[in-house]
Amino acid sequence: MLEDSPLLVVQDLCVSFQTRRGLVKAVDHLSFHLKKGEVLGVVGESGSGKSVSMMSVLGLIADANAKIEGSIVFRGEELIGLSGRRLRALRGSDIAMIFQDPMTALTPVYTIGWQIIEQIQAHQPQPRAKARERARALLAEVGMPNPDAQLDRFPHQLSGGMRQRAVIAMALALRPALLIADEPTTALDVTVQAQILDVIDHMRKTLGSAVILITHDMGVVAEMADRVMVMYAGRGVELAGASDLFEDPWHPYTWALLGSIPPLEGARPRRLLSIPGSPPSLIDLPRGCAFAPRCPSRFEACERRPELSPGDVHQAACFLDQAGRMRNKAIASENGVHPA
Amino acid sequence: MILMLIRRLLQMLFVMFGISVLAFAIFFATPGADPSARIAGRNATPETLIQVRHDFGLDRPLPVQYALLMKRLFITGDLTSFVNRGQEVIPEIVASTPVTLSLVLGAALIWIAAGGLIGVLAAATRGSWLDRGLMIAGMIGVSMPVYWLGSVINLFAQSRLHDSALFSWVPPLGYIAFGDDPLGWFKTLVIPWCTLAVLYAGLYGRVLRGALIESLQEDYVRTARAKGLSESRILLRHALRCSLISVVTLFGLDFGALVGGGALLAEVVFSLPGIGKLTFDALQTLDLPVIMATVIYASFFVVASNAVVDIAYGFIDPRVRDA
Numbered sequence: 001m002l003e004d005s006p007l008l009v010v011q012d013l014c015v016s017f018q019t020r021r022g023l024v025k026a027v028d029h030l031s032f033h034l035k036k037g038e039v040l041g042v043v044g045e046s047g048s049g050k051s052v053s054m055m056s057v058l059g060l061i062a063d064a065n066a067k068i069e070g071s072i073v074f075r076g077e078e079l080i081g082l083s084g085r086r087l088r089a090l091r092g093s094d095i096a097m098i099f100q101d102p103m104t105a106l107t108p109v110y111t112i113g114w115q116i117i118e119q120i121q122a123h124q125p126q127p128r129a130k131a132r133e134r135a136r137a138l139l140a141e142v143g144m145p146n147p148d149a150q151l152d153r154f155p156h157q158l159s160g161g162m163r164q165r166a167v168i169a170m171a172l173a174l175r176p177a178l179l180i181a182d183e184p185t186t187a188l189d190v191t192v193q194a195q196i197l198d199v200i201d202h203m204r205k206t207l208g209s210a211v212i213l214i215t216h217d218m219g220v221v222a223e224m225a226d227r228v229m230v231m232y233a234g235r236g237v238e239l240a241g242a243s244d245l246f247e248d249p250w251h252p253y254t255w256a257l258l259g260s261i262p263p264l265e266g267a268r269p270r271r272l273l274s275i276p277g278s279p280p281s282l283i284d285l286p287r288g289c290a291f292a293p294r295c296p297s298r299f300e301a302c303e304r305r306p307e308l309s310p311g312d313v314h315q316a317a318c319f320l321d322q323a324g325r326m327r328n329k330a331i332a333s334e335n336g337v338h339p340a
Numbered sequence: 341m342i343l344m345l346i347r348r349l350l351q352m353l354f355v356m357f358g359i360s361v362l363a364f365a366i367f368f369a370t371p372g373a374d375p376s377a378r379i380a381g382r383n384a385t386p387e388t389l390i391q392v393r394h395d396f397g398l399d400r401p402l403p404v405q406y407a408l409l410m411k412r413l414f415i416t417g418d419l420t421s422f423v424n425r426g427q428e429v430i431p432e433i434v435a436s437t438p439v440t441l442s443l444v445l446g447a448a449l450i451w452i453a454a455g456g457l458i459g460v461l462a463a464a465t466r467g468s469w470l471d472r473g474l475m476i477a478g479m480i481g482v483s484m485p486v487y488w489l490g491s492v493i494n495l496f497a498q499s500r501l502h503d504s505a506l507f508s509w510v511p512p513l514g515y516i517a518f519g520d521d522p523l524g525w526f527k528t529l530v531i532p533w534c535t536l537a538v539l540y541a542g543l544y545g546r547v548l549r550g551a552l553i554e555s556l557q558e559d560y561v562r563t564a565r566a567k568g569l570s571e572s573r574i575l576l577r578h579a580l581r582c583s584l585i586s587v588v589t590l591f592g593l594d595f596g597a598l599v600g601g602g603a604l605l606a607e608v609v610f611s612l613p614g615i616g617k618l619t620f621d622a623l624q625t626l627d628l629p630v631i632m633a634t635v636i637y638a639s640f641f642v643v644a645s646n647a648v649v650d651i652a653y654g655f656i657d658p659r660v661r662d663a
Contacts, residue, residue, distance in 0.1 A: 060565055064467070092568035099566075104559035107578050109657055118577075119567045154658040170567070 005076075006033040007177060007210050008057070013070035015049070015056050015234075017063060022283040027053045028234040029070070031308070036177070039204065039211045041225030041242065043218065043257065047279060049234040050214045054180045056080075057212075058097055059087045075177070093123040096171035100183040102163035106155040112139070112166045113151030119173045138169040141206075142199050161192035165199060172203050179204070180212045185220065197224060218261050222246060230254050233280055233290040240314040250316035250325060252295045289318070297328040341661050344654055352647040359639040364406050367632055368396075379628045381423040388422060395420075413633060423627040432618060432630065433637055439515050440614035443606065444598045446529055447536035452591070454541035459548025459587075464575055466553055474545065481542030490535045490609035497531060513611040532610045536603065540594060547590060551583035558582070584656050592649030599645070600638030 015027040027049040034040050042050045055061050056068050057079065072079040074095065079087070091097075099105045106115060116135035117128065132151065139147035142165045155163055164184060171179060181200060185193035201224060204211050213224055221228055221242065228245045230238040230253065238251040249255050256275045263269065277294040280286055286293060292302040301319040308315045320328060368375045376392040377384065384392075393399055397408045412419045417430040458478060462471040497507040509527060516524035555561065556579050564574045594602075604616030615634060622630035653660045 058566060060562065062565075088568045088570060090568070091566055097566040099559060099563060101559060105563045107560040107564065107582065108659060109581050118569070122567060122569055156659050157662070167563070 007036045007038075007075060008034040009071075009073045010053075010057070011071040011073075013053060013056065013072060014068070015052050015061065016067050018065040018067070019283075024282045025234055025285065026282060027056070028285075030231075030234070030236050032229055032236060032239060034178070034210050034212065037204070037208045037210055039213060039224055039226045041221035041228040042212060042214045042231060043216060043221055043228060044231035045216060045279060047282070048231040050216075050231055051182050053231075054097070054182060054212055054214055057180065058091055058095055060091075060097070089123070092119055092171075092176070093174040094176055095178045095180065096174070096176040097180040097182065098164075098167050098171045098184050101187045102160055102167050103155075103187065105167055106163060108155055111152050111154055112158070116151075116166070116170045116173055119170045123174050134173070135169070138173055139166065142166075142169045142172075142203070143195070144169070159192075160188050161195060164188060164192075164196050168196070168199055168203065172207065172209070175207050176209055178210045178212070180214070182214045183216070184213075185217070186215070193220075200224070218257060230257065233285060234282060235290065235317065236308060237291065237318070238316040239308065240316075244314050248314075250314065250320070251291075251318045252297045252320070252328070253291045254316075255329065296331075297324070341654060344661065345651060348647050348650050352643055355643050356640060359643070360410065360636055361406065363632060363635050363639070364409060367628060368398075368405055368409075369402055375628075378626065379422060381626060381628075384422065392422060409632075413636065419629050419633060421627050421629050423625045423630075429629050429633045433615065433633055436613055436615045436618045438517070439612050440599055440601075440603055440607070440616065442515075442518065442525065442529055443532055443536065443612055443614060444595065444603055446533040447540070447598075447606075448591070448595055450533055450537035451540035451544060454537060455544025455548060455587075458541065458545030459552060460575065460580065462545065462549040463552035463556070463579075464571075466549075471549075475549070478542030478545045481538045482546075484538065485605070486535060486539060487605045487609050489538060490532070490606060493531055493535055494609065515612050515614075532606055532612065535610075536598075536606045544587060544590065548583060548587050551586045552579050555579035555582045581656070585653065588649055588652050588656065592645045592652075593642075596642035596645030597638075600641040601634060 010033065011031050013027055013030040014025070017024040017026060030049070030053050032040070042054070044050050052061065057072055057074075059079065059082065061068065068080055070080065074090070079090075082090075106112070110118075113132060113135050116138060117131040120126070120131040120134055121128075136147050136151055139150055144150050144162060144165050150158070150162070150166070155166075158166065168184075179200075184200065185196050188196060197220065200211065200213075203209070211224075213220065215221060225242045228238075228240060228242050229236050230245075230251060232253050238245065238249065238254050240250070245254065246258070249258060253275075256273070259273045260275070262272055275294055280290055280293070287305070288303040289295070289298070289306050292298045295302070297320060299319070304319075306317040306319050308317045367378075376389050376396070376398050379396065380388045380392045397405050400408075409419075413430070417428075419429040421427045421429055458474050462474045465471045494513070496502075497510045498513065501507050502510065510531065511524060511527050514528060516528050518525040552575070556575070558579075560582075561574055561579060564578050569578075599615070601616045601619045603614060604620055606612070607614040607616040608620060615637065618630065619634040619638075621627075622634065
């Protein structure tokens with residue numbers, strides 16, 4: 001395979017759930033790609049389809065009422081419709097995932113060591129002693145103090161940060177090419193958050209794994225991501241390099257997201273900005289742009305559904321052109337919606 | 341862990357002391373009734389009454405009466421029945437215990453195995469026809485009273501179909517000690533075991549299925565799936581282990597109650613001279629010393645098996661160990 005061919009290509013991914021009240025479109029025609037060693041930040045508010053779309057990459061949506069369509073190609077292999085056996089072989093060894101809450105992510109009745117050894121042996125059968133030695137080295141790698149002793153401790157005996165380190169050690173045990181981190185720091189103290197991000201960053205650099213970092217923390221994105229995908233109501237609304245996104249966001253939703261971060265410098269705003277209204281129901285999405293009802297810059301064109309603009313570097317699903325953006329951003333910043 | 345063990349055993353002793361005081365109070369300190377008349381049984385002669393009063397120290401204060409009774413129960417072991425003149429109570433209980441233990445242990449093995457299988461299969465195939473079929477079968481098992489099922493089985497195995505190839509091996513009702521004839525022991529007990537187990541297997545299957553399905557919703561199961569483990573390993577190693585607590589709790593209560601005399605119906609239907617049968621007979625003749633001894637014996641088993649369950653928690657769930 002070519003070095004620069006993408007590791008993961010997601011094309012028109014749709015995930016919908018049949019419920020009693022109707023079809024819930026959790027993910028709607030999502031497309032993105034990821035290169036080797038790249039960090040993609042996925043941001044959006046709760047219910048925007050961040051986690052669901054990434055869970056479907058691993059085939060982890062077990063709901064019988066779920067329908068997954070589109071294409072997810074990982075290293076040239078189509079993952080949708082893949083056999084359970086082949087998917088299991090990929091999970092944990094080529095694609096690993098860590099979850100939001102380390103308090104509940106580990107089985108409470110087994111030691112940390114047992115669970116890491118299980119991960120290793122599931123994909124690489126080897127003597128227990130060897131796997132244990134490997135688990136010890138992994139714990140040391142993620143900065144766990146006194147790794148020998150931690151192997152025999154149970155999850156409830158560790159702090160949240162330590163548990164998340166153990167979870168990361170487990171996820172990275174088999175050197176996966178892709179790590180999906182679903183809000184890995186949301187449940188942790190702020191000081192521990194930074195440590196955990198450092199661990200992920202360090203591991204990414206030493207292992208060369210690509211990372212999909214799901215978060216709703218723009219600060220985390222700014223620190224970690226090479227590229228950012230902003231999601232709203234199950235769709236990708238903006239896709240850009242991290243610095244481009246922060247310097248020149250195209251989509252009014254992204255403006256609003258960035259505007260809701262309290263500024264560190266200058267006068268303190270009288271009140272933090274919030275986005276008026278609430279996200280649309282996924283059962284009954286507006287016909288046009290899903291963000292239009294909450295968008296201060298909407299105009300006639302928004303009655304239709306905007307597609308992600310073509311191009312590879314910076315894409316947005318918005319009808320505003322460069323001039324329109326300038327005009328609207330100026331108005332918005334007068335109203336204090338965007339600090340830039 | 342050791343500290344927990346010691347603490348739990350001390351608690352157990354304290355609870356048993358409480359139960360013995362309560363049992364004593366019910367029989368000896370109920371106002372408005374003369375305990376000597378009740379101990380002596382129906383139509384007792386005045387001489388017997390005097391002897392009872394002297395034997396149990398009924399003319400002395402209550403604490404002394406309690407101490408005397410406990411001494412006769414646990415130290416000298418010479419508590420005697422006045423209904424069946426001069427029959428010692430303790431040896432009777434000692435003779436009945438192996439019968440009840442044989443019955444309940446065998447049945448427990450069967451119902452744990454069958455209930456476990458039902459629960460795991462139903463949880464693994466939840467929503468399917470197999471799941472529904474198993475749950476309906478379990479419900480039917482729970483709904484059939486032991487005395488009815490036992491009588492029906494006896495009707496076929498002992499009488500109607502006894503001469504057919506299917507049931508010709510069935511020995512007559514009664515108990516054969518394991519030491520005398522292991523094969524006979526097995527043959528007399530296998531039908532009672534299954535009869536008793538039918539009720540509990542259905543119950544345990546349903547409880548385990550519920551606990552397993554609840555565990556399968558947990559975050560750690562999602563982690564296990566993300567690790568690339570097989571569904572069977574996730575079910576058996578992760579979800580089952582965490583679901584055991586509810587089943588073990590139930591087992592401790594059921595097992596203790598059954599050994600303590602709750603197997604009465606099965607023992608009566610199958611003519612097994614166990615503790616339940618002993619209590620049943622004593623109740624019919626109002627043989628108070630026997631009733632007292634069996635009540636205390638039963639409470640001992642219930643309390644002890646609950647203590648064993650608590651200790652088992654420590655092995656199943658490490659979080660309990662540190663608590």
